[in-house]
Amino acid sequence: MPTNDRVAEITPEVVAWRKHIHANPELGFAEHETAAFVAAKLSEFGLAVHTDVSQTAVVATLTKGSGKRAIALRAELDALPIEEATDVDYASRNKGVMHACGHDGHTAILLGTAQLLAESGDFDGTVVFIFQPAEEVVGGGKKMIEDGLLKRFPVEKVFAIHNWPGFPKDQIGVLTGPQMAAVDDFEIRFHGSGCHAAMPHLGDDPVLAAASFVTAIQRVVSRSIDPLSAAVLSVTQIHGGRFNNFVPTEATVEGTCRFYDPALSDHCAAEIGRVAQAVAAMHGVAADLNYKRGYPPVVNPVAGAELATLAGRDTVGIERVSTDFPPSMGCEDFAFLLRGVGDGAYAWIGVGDVGPGEGLHGDRFVFDDDIVPVGMRYFLNVVHRALPRVR
Template sequence: MDSLSSFNAPAARPMSTLPASASALAVDTDLLTAIRRDIHAHPELCFEEVRTSDLVASQLAAWGIEVHRGLGRTGLVGVIRHGSSPRAIGLRADMDALPMTEHNHFPHASRHPGRMHACGHDGHTAMLLAAAQHLARHRHFDGTVYLVFQPAEEGGGGAREMIADGLFERFPMEAIFGMHNWPGMAAGQFAVCNGPAMASSNEFKITITGRGCHAALPHNGIDPVPVACQMVQAFQTIVTRNKKPTDAAVISVTMIHTGEATNVVPDFAEIQGTVRTFTLPVLDLIEQRMREIAQHTAAAFGAEVAFEFHRNYPPTINHRAEAEFVREVMTELVGPDNALEFEPTMGAEDFSFFLQQRPGAYFVIGNGDGAHREQGHGLGPCTLHNPNYDFNDQLIPLGAALWVRLAERWLGRAG
């Protein structure tokens, strides 16, 4: 494991919207900022988070926290107990990076081309570690806090794999909560919503097989290109004419591959894309109608078709009682003006698998507009999945404060 000494914490800059009491946690901010930057400099992709997992485990153990490893391959769970209550809560942070090249050049930029923490999972890990440090030192609760450090959120379904490895049987939490940073929302603010927060993520691949021929003699073949064009147009009628107008859904064709020469009608065409919905019944409808349109359109042109539809992540649907509980804690921490209503997004999140198994809620913390980035950052925007992104280190004590209050409120203060 590389030394953390080269990633020093920056001088703190004031947050105009952050109440002074919100950051009053007994955590080592310099250390945790250095850890965050170290993780940022050494990003690891889905199920490859060995170094990150080692770093998290060593810090938890140094604070006297019980550690269990190997869930979802590289995931781990820290356990903090106090008192005699059987009640338990789960707090989750994701650890993996994205397969993209960073454009930032500050000292903690990625040292591995093609890998980058462009979604802030390094910051999520640091915020939960900060909360772990405080909870281990000041056990003002009666029960158990499970610290869930999850691998492979970015397409790998690490939450699903941790569940398959017995997460909820081995660590019987009553509810589980997840937090994500949100660029564009002011630092010092949080947001949560009842019901759907993020959409399901699904992919389709349709292969149309015709019969190639000379482009000057199209009657000798079966051209798959107009078949593909007809399908793409028809798919949008599912959104506008088959589902209820009040049900949100997106069908995006993002790739069409066909042909090799301008004077040759190709043998096949391939269509790929994504479908996003907030409910499974709408997803069922879209998959069925897409399949029918693909099959019948191909048949009408005399072509053959292979239809593939892969369901990746289900929609992330917050439980009402738990979402309202989070909103109350947010309001206590930063005031009603900074505890906002989250507008659901068609992005996806595998925290959805956890919420299918246990009550809970997924919420966001404002990451600011990018002004926090140090000299040497890229010239592009500080948005998620962008090569110029960087997590706002000033959020570490604030995110930790929310985690701590959430756990203490859920379990009840002792003495």
């Protein structure tokens, strides 16, 4: 596969772009300065740039040769609502907002890839560069599809990367099948009359119902889901009451479900609702369920995973590409793009072991710039594999 000697030359500049983006983080659907920076660079490289696709998204296209085939490469623009605790000289200038997941690095890598392909890209067809807003929680990928991204820029495959702490340094990981989990969230509101704490027989107790629910809901995974089908149900919040001497009229329980099998979304919704109603009836209160379906699982199709694996081998060698490792129970809204397009792949680039608070979403997370050239070379090899020029 062809390599681009310019990768090493432009890496320092690409790292400088990343540090600029890192120092000026913005939350989902508010990435105005980040999007403007990205659009300006893409225009400078000579790409056709579109900022009217969806919210703060930036989409650019580059065509070489006469082929009609097209693929997409995607990166994320948004940061997280986290107060940065690193000591880097380019730390966040925006209080309470931080690039704690590496989206600054992914964006810079994709910008560098665009520059290299514009300069000397030896491929036949069109590459669509997608810089999407609001990957974290809000679902910017879904919004882009709803706003017509794939109708306006039809592609046959879509690819993305993510830096991955805990995965061997500079190793590329691609699974065929699920690589990231689906996520649904739930909120149960137990409500009744409450009562004075000294006279519990005169009312009911939503707090006791909530506590019973937290225990009872554990049976959903342990007793209603096939043990060979991975699933996690975690209660993460309990709220209720303001005074020490009064049982409140309401208590809420919130949590999340993670799984790889999309059918478990309906199953978890039904089971959580059933358990909530049974617990409420036992305690003489009412229960309302708000079940929020989130991101689907990231499932790499066979063809896309094979191409990504070959591109990875072109990049780091066959011995440093892993196709057999445990998938993550984390989620990623790249799932919407991958499902919408129908083919492509999501890949990890390992950065090795990190300390407490230095992993993804940690307040001491620092992106490993050593993987910047690895990411660019990988994307270049994806393009050359997917859109080869006929000799």
